[in-house]
Amino acid sequence: MTPIDDNHLHSDPSIETRQPHGGAPVSATPPLQRDVARTIFQKGAPGRRAFVCPELDVPAVDVGELLPERFRRSEPPRLPEVSEPEIVRHYVGISKRNFDLDSGFYPLGSCTMKHNPRLHERVAALPGHARLHPLQDPEHAQGALELMWNLQRALSEISGLPHVSLQPSAGSHGELAGVLLTRAFHEDRGETRHKVLTPDTAHGTNPATVTMAGFEVVKLATNADGGIDIDDLRAKADTDVACLMLTNPNTLGLFDPNITAIAEIVHGVGATLYYDGANLNAVMGLSRPGDMGFDIVHFNLHKSFTQPHGGGGPGAGPIAVSDRVAPFLPVPVVVRREAQFDLDHDRPKSIGRLRGFQGNYGCFVRAYAYICSLGGDGLRDASETAVLNANYLLARLKEHGVAEYLPLAYGELCMHEFVLSGGPMKRALQIKTLDLAKRLLDFGFHPPTVYFPLLVDEALMVEPTETETKETLDAFADAIAAILREAAEDPEIARSAPYSTPVRRLDEVAAAKRPVIREVMA
Amino acid sequence: MLAVIGVPTLQEIFDRQIPAPVRLDRALELPDGLPEQDVFEHLRALAARNTSAEDELSFLGAGMYDHYVPALIDMLTERSEFLTPYTPYQPEISQGTLQVMFEYQTAIAELTGLPVSNASVYEGPSAVAAAGYLAKLHNGRRRFVVSAGLHPHSIQTLRTNAHGYDAEVIEVPLRDGVTDLDAWTEAIDGDTSAAIFAQPNFYGAVEDAAALSAAAKAAAGPAGGAGPVVVAQVDPITLGVLAPPGDCGVDVAVGEGQPLGNRLDFGGPSFGLFAAREEYLRRMPGRIAGETVDVDGRRGFVLTLQTREQHIRREKATSNICTAQALNALAGVVYLSWLGRRGIVELGELLLARTHYAREQLAALPGVEKLYEQPVIREFALRLDADVAAVRRRCAEQGVNPGVDVRALSGRDEDRGVLLVAITERRTRADIDRLVDVLGAAVASEQRETVVV
Numbered sequence: 022m023t024p025i026d027d028n029h030l031h032s033d034p035s036i037e038t039r040q041p042h043g044g045a046p047v048s049a050t051p052p053l054q055r056d057v058a059r060t061i062f063q064k065g066a067p068g069r070r071a072f073v074c075p076e077l078d079v080p081a082v083d084v085g086e087l088l089p090e091r092f093r094r095s096e097p098p099r100l101p102e103v104s105e106p107e108i109v110r111h112y113v114g115i116s117k118r119n120f121d122l123d124s125g126f127y128p129l130g131s132c133t134m135k136h137n138p139r140l141h142e143r144v145a146a147l148p149g150h151a152r153l154h155p156l157q158d159p160e161h162a163q164g165a166l167e168l169m170w171n172l173q174r175a176l177s178e179i180s181g182l183p184h185v186s187l188q189p190s191a192g193s194h195g196e197l198a199g200v201l202l203t204r205a206f207h208e209d210r211g212e213t214r215h216k217v218l219t220p221d222t223a224h225g226t227n228p229a230t231v232t233m234a235g236f237e238v239v240k241l242a243t244n245a246d247g248g249i250d251i252d253d254l255r256a257k258a259d260t261d262v263a264c265l266m267l268t269n270p271n272t273l274g275l276f277d278p279n280i281t282a283i284a285e286i287v288h289g290v291g292a293t294l295y296y297d298g299a300n301l302n303a304v305m306g307l308s309r310p311g312d313m314g315f316d317i318v319h320f321n322l323h324k325s326f327t328q329p330h331g332g333g334g335p336g337a338g339p340i341a342v343s344d345r346v347a348p349f350l351p352v353p354v355v356v357r358r359e360a361q362f363d364l365d366h367d368r369p370k371s372i373g374r375l376r377g378f379q380g381n382y383g384c385f386v387r388a389y390a391y392i393c394s395l396g397g398d399g400l401r402d403a404s405e406t407a408v409l410n411a412n413y414l415l416a417r418l419k420e421h422g423v424a425e426y427l428p429l430a431y432g433e434l435c436m437h438e439f440v441l442s443g444g445p446m447k448r449a450l451q452i453k454t455l456d457l458a459k460r461l462l463d464f465g466f467h468p469p470t471v472y473f474p475l476l477v478d479e480a481l482m483v484e485p486t487e488t489e490t491k492e493t494l495d496a497f498a499d500a501i502a503a504i505l506r507e508a509a510e511d512p513e514i515a516r517s518a519p520y521s522t523p524v525r526r527l528d529e530v531a532a533a534k535r536p537v538i539r540e541v542m543a
Numbered sequence: 544m545l546a547v548i549g550v551p552t553l554q555e556i557f558d559r560q561i562p563a564p565v566r567l568d569r570a571l572e573l574p575d576g577l578p579e580q581d582v583f584e585h586l587r588a589l590a591a592r593n594t595s596a597e598d599e600l601s602f603l604g605a606g607m608y609d610h611y612v613p614a615l616i617d618m619l620t621e622r623s624e625f626l627t628p629y630t631p632y633q634p635e636i637s638q639g640t641l642q643v644m645f646e647y648q649t650a651i652a653e654l655t656g657l658p659v660s661n662a663s664v665y666e667g668p669s670a671v672a673a674a675g676y677l678a679k680l681h682n683g684r685r686r687f688v689v690s691a692g693l694h695p696h697s698i699q700t701l702r703t704n705a706h707g708y709d710a711e712v713i714e715v716p717l718r719d720g721v722t723d724l725d726a727w728t729e730a731i732d733g734d735t736s737a738a739i740f741a742q743p744n745f746y747g748a749v750e751d752a753a754a755l756s757a758a759a760k761a762a763a764g765p766a767g768g769a770g771p772v773v774v775a776q777v778d779p780i781t782l783g784v785l786a787p788p789g790d791c792g793v794d795v796a797v798g799e800g801q802p803l804g805n806r807l808d809f810g811g812p813s814f815g816l817f818a819a820r821e822e823y824l825r826r827m828p829g830r831i832a833g834e835t836v837d838v839d840g841r842r843g844f845v846l847t848l849q850t851r852e853q854h855i856r857r858e859k860a861t862s863n864i865c866t867a868q869a870l871n872a873l874a875g876v877v878y879l880s881w882l883g884r885r886g887i888v889e890l891g892e893l894l895l896a897r898t899h900y901a902r903e904q905l906a907a908l909p910g911v912e913k914l915y916e917q918p919v920i921r922e923f924a925l926r927l928d929a930d931v932a933a934v935r936r937r938c939a940e941q942g943v944n945p946g947v948d949v950r951a952l953s954g955r956d957e958d959r960g961v962l963l964v965a966i967t968e969r970r971t972r973a974d975i976d977r978l979v980d981v982l983g984a985a986v987a988s989e990q991r992e993t994v995v996v
Contacts, residue, residue, distance in 0.1 A: 058638065058842045060646050061880050071613075072886035074893055078972040079900035084784070087895050088918050092749050094786050098653040100884045108880050109615055112643075112873075116624035119639035123623035132629050140579050142621060145808075148597040149590025155810030156603050156947050157594060161939070164592030165809050178572055190665035190811070191866040193853070201707050229853035229863035233676065235708035238858040276560045306571045307557060313565045323866060331870030332640035333630035333662075333830060335812030351703070373703035377606055377668040377696040377799065378810025390586055396576030405553060412556055413544040434548075434556055462636055470632075473854070491544060517838075522635040524843035529634075532835035532847040536824065538659060539649035 054118050054523040061111050062540040065103035099542050118523040119332070120467055126493050128414075130438045130470035130482025131224065131272060133302045133324035135403075138394070141327070141387035150386050155378035159363045165382060166362030169355045172389045173339075179301075179400065180318045181311025182341035186350045188380040192299055193226040195319025195338030196266070198351060200234040201372045202317055202342065203264040203293045205349035209370060214263035214292070220249055222273060222474040224299060227266045236263060243476060247431030248277040251286075258290045268297040269313065270304070270436035272474045272482070274411065284314025293317060293346065301325045302486070303408055303437035306401025316343045322381075326388035337384035351375050406487035407437040410494060414485050415439045417498035426450060426505050430477040437486075443479030450508040452515040454479040457504055459526065460518035464500040594944075596807065600974055601944040604922045604965025605745070605952060606667060606694055607801045607810065610780065611969055613881050616804045616874045625873055630830070630866065634845045635837075640869060641844035644832035647876040654782045654879070654887075655796040656789025657818040661829040663872040664864060667799025668700040670815030671739060671776055673828045673862060674795045675701050675710070677819075678737035678772035680826050680861060685710035687737050688730045688771070690722040690755075692744030695953045697776055701739070710736065720748040720915025720924070724758055731762035735771040737795075738762075742775050742785065746949075747922035747963065748915055749785065756792030772823075779803050779816060779875075781920045783887030784895060788818075795819045804878025805871050814868035814875060825851060828862030830869075890968060894921045898966040901975045905964065908983040910990055914961060922965040924949065929989035931962055937985035945982050 084093070103111070120127075127134035145151065153165055173185035189195040200217065207214050217231040220241045228238045239257055242250040248271070258265075265287045270276045277283065287294045296315040302325040310318045322328045323336035330336070342350065352371045353364035364379065395403060415435055418427060426446035429439060443454035452460075458468035458481075470482035485494055508515050519525060550556055557566070577585070596609040603609070619625065624639055631637030631644075644662040651660035664670045671694075675687050687705060689698055691714050702712050715726045722740055731738050738759035742752050756773045763770035775793040777785075780802040788796040801813035819827060825848060833847030853860040882890060902923045906913045914924035927934055931948045938945045946964035950956070966975070 055841075058642060058844070060642065060649065061876075062646065062649055068885075070883045070886060071881045072883055072890070074886065074889040075968050075971075077893060077896055079897050079975070082896060082899060084892055084895065087899050088749065088784060088920070091753070092751070092786055092918065094782065094784055094790075094888075097884050097888045098782065098787070100650060100653060100882065100887060101880045102884050103880055105615060105881070108877065109618075111880075112619050112877060113622070115639040115642050116619070116622050117639065118637075118642070119624040119628055120633070120636035121624045122627035127628070129629060129632070134629065137627055138579075140583060142626075144583060144586035144590075146617070147587060147590040148595050149587075149593045150595075151806040151808055152595040152597050152609065153593045153809040154596060154601060154603040154609065154807050154944075155607055156605055156952065157809075157944075158935075158939075161594035162809065164589035167592070168586075168589050175573055181567075190669065191864070193863040193865045194665060194669070197704075197707075197863060201703065204707060225853035225855070225857045225860065226863045226865050228858035229856070229860040232858045232860070233704075233707065233863050270560075278560070278562055281562065281564055304561075306567060308561050308565050308567055312567065321866075329626045329870075330629040330866070331868075332625055332628050332637075332643070332873070333869035334867040335814075335869075335871055336866040337812075372706070374696055374699040375669065375703055376666055376700055376811075377694070381811035382809035383806070383812050386586065390582050392573065393577055393582045393585060394579065397571030397573035399576040400571060400573070405557075408556055409544060409548075409553055412548045412550075416548045434550075434559060436560060458633070459635065462633065467628075467636065468633060519635050523638045524635055524837040524841050525839055527634050527837045527843045527845050528835045529845050529847070532833040532845050533850070536831075536847055537834040538824075538831055538847065539645065539652045542649075542653075 060540050061101045061103060062542060064107055064111060065101050067102055069102045069104050071103065071105040071108055125465050125467065126489060126497055127467040128469050128483045128485045129467060130484040131299050133484060133486055135327050135486040136488035137327050137329040141390045144390050145383050145386040163362055166355055168389050169385055170357055170362055172385050173355060175392045176320055176339055176341055179305055180341040181309030182318055182343055184347040184350060185339055185341045186354060187339040187385055188351045188375050189319065189338035189340060190376055190381055191334065191336040192319055192321040192338045193230060194375060195340045196226055196230040196297065197234060198340050198375055199295050199317040199319060200230055200236065200264060202346050202349045204234060205372050206293060206346055207263055214261050216262045218257060218262055218265040220267065221476050222271050223266060224268065224272060224297060227297060247273040247275045248279055249283055251279055251282060254283060254286055258286050260290050262290055262292045264293045264295050266295040266297060268300050270300050273431050273440050274435040274438040275432050276436055280313045288314065299324060300437065303404055305404040306397060307404055316346050322384045322388040327391050328384045328387045335381055335384060337381040353379065403487045410485045410487060410489055411435050411437050411439055414483060414494045414498060417494065418501060422502050423505060427481065438482060438484035440474065440477050441481040442477050443481055447479050450505065451512040452508045454481050456515040456518065460504045460515040461500060462519040463521045466497055466500060599942050599944050600977060602946040602964045602978060603944055605947040605963050606696065606799055607807055608965055608967050609807060609969055610802050610967045612804055612806060615881065616877050619877055620870055620874055625870060631846060634843065638843060641832045643873050643876060644830065645834065645844050647872045648832060650876050650879045651816050651818050654779055654787065655777065655818040656787030657796055658821050659824045660818040661827050661831050663800065663868045664815040664817050664829050665867060666811055666813050666815045667776065668694060668697040670797035670817050671697040672700045672704040673817065674774040674797045675705060675737055677795065677823060677826050679708060679710060681772055681823065682736055682769065684734050684736035686734050687712045687739060688735050689714055690740035690744065691716050692722050692746060692750065693739060693741045693776060694745045720746055720917045721750050722755055724754060727755060728758045728762045731759050731771060733763050737772045737774050739774040742777050743781060743920055746914060746924040747919045748917035749920065752786065752788060752791035752793065760792065781891060784891035784920065795823060800871065800875050803875040805874050812868055812871055814871035826861050827851065829864050829867055893968055894966060897970065897975065898923060901964065901966050904975065904979045905982060908979065908986060910986040922963060925962045925964060926960050927962055927986055929986045931960060933989050934985045937988060938981050941981045943978055943981040945978060
């Protein structure tokens, strides 16, 4: 790629200059965001500070008496020396170098970037939740345990599986729990199995989890319709297979029509069926993993249940399981004993603990508030609208001028997301999916997930969610069409995009070759 | 919208995709949705049924602590720009998050005295398990030697994970409150993948980290070649006064980040810190932000070394971790900036002084003694000559939560009678004096009652 000489483009703030071919308007970037990045470690001055230490109200004792010198730090750590106003300016300033869901459309496939109601932040911050110590005695944490119990019951009903553990910290952690549960389930029956099946469309976390849990990954092929290749499954399903990990709808946004047959084959060889809940937002109240034959499900509370994504967490990855897997659930489990709620640690067949304490309770509060707000019918509405929005956007992108460059990879309709192939675009217009994604930044949109799933050439994975309006979907479809028209005239514009962002394309190769991962201080 | 899609009804979209046998033919059995204010009242009523650190004089610790969270953290973590984006896959519009990660990594490297830090993992105990997995990838061995002074949740989490890849976990007992150096040396051999201890340990005692690291390295024996990976679970808020693990021969430092500007939240979300020597960089779990330049030569940050990660490397990844704790790590680095270079030392010294005061006052009570004599910083263990649960109940009636009943947490018989008391900067001398009064009375009453019975 040869970057064009575009110094004039970003030195001139006028939209016209940045849009030589009259594309849709871009979001102009205030000059502030273009400042050269300086870290907090490069600011401040010796002796400057924000913190005022509470007074020493106990008798002063020489530090050397309390902590022998050999245990002590000789030099203070070189933390910043900054005032509170400087801290605020610094972080508010760099926050403006982020694009976020509250500012615009974020159709990142498989990530379910739905609106985050601020009520959830308010209730999570109530001191009764936020300042509750995790080792508070259960009788003094009845509100928290009741909330967890209610959330467990709701997740059980949504998944169609009777038992829930809220403990895992994120989806990938839920996957690890699930595969370790599978191991315990087989070991309990005196069996040692070595393989776990994952489709070639699987999220990367699935095969990574399998390895961490000490199993070998066996890949399953995808058929022409985008589902599991049943013949391949039959050929590979044997009594050395511990589990099949599946996402349904899968990462192509397609509900596997053969799910019942798949479950039969997997159960027929005595293996468990694991449901990656990353795509649960498609089916809440419409179809339940438990009814499809899954034994273990993880939920991403930061996806379907709108815990804010936080720039990459926190999340939470509760799991729901069938009766036969329940004895192995991680400890502790929230239980109800008549009118009292308690934590049960005495579960002899448990796989043990996956982390400290009870899980990401702050995420439970938010997810529970969401479920209370929507109710059963509301959750179903959310999924229906998510699917409607995805199909509408897909239909808009099937229009003339787009579909010939960005065809749908599989199927005709979709569930909550869909995957386009940028292969024809790359061949016809000489721009790659990456270029399209970068040009979308100039149009004020977060791009879809790109280059995943791996089996789709130049993949573009779009998940609009239910909280977007038709106007937003139309604007996005129009932007895609405009970029394609623009590329037909001059592909270099997309290839050198973005122009309006705080920084432009970054040299990732150099970053990995000579890693600089902290500020080098004098 | 349906006309554009080309279907007569929304139902048809589902009918054409979801086979009838797996369609849910009824409504979900969940309560009806509620207006915002009703949800607020419901969640407020639940909160009111919890006794938080706001409602009692609490000395609970054992992994999470009631430190003061400055107001600017709430303001910054609630900003849409930090709260609502996801993982910075598109660096051009994620410089805020990426720079925070880079600054966080810098702060953690400074604090631990280790050159490389990732952008955080889930939390403390699972960070210990992640360090074990890194060691297993590094040397291929399947034997972990852990100090009994490691937090019980860390040991249990390590065991859960190690069972998956068929590694064993061997526990070394304590002597006089700290890891028994002889037993430690004896337990470590040429097959030991990692040797793991906590600093300060679970019981609050300061370990001789340098001695433990040196012994572990030496214990691998003449035939064993390289020694085990030495892992320390550290408490970051003590590192203003305690020697950093990097200076004590530790290879990998992990820890619970909650004390750094994160709420208690009944146990999470918080973050796990994970720092290491350079040679472990390419086996680290989790996201790492790196510095680079854009096409115009402007400084910028990207996710780097992604070939370690699950979305690129799949079954060969060094970890399965994806979504972690970015927002909590932001709170951590803002907190460290707020404390600053001097503040972290001043705070550490204040904790040291108040903790010392509390320990001496409490240990002077009849029926109460120190569990060990070793130095402590922010937490210490006492042995009560009375039933801990009963004493705690008596204290609770006075609005005081005197600390953690250790046996209930550890399950160890030798921890019967042990109370773990945490002192944060929010606990003043007056608070400590009140604890002394209330605990003293509770122990005395309990002893009297036991004698009568």
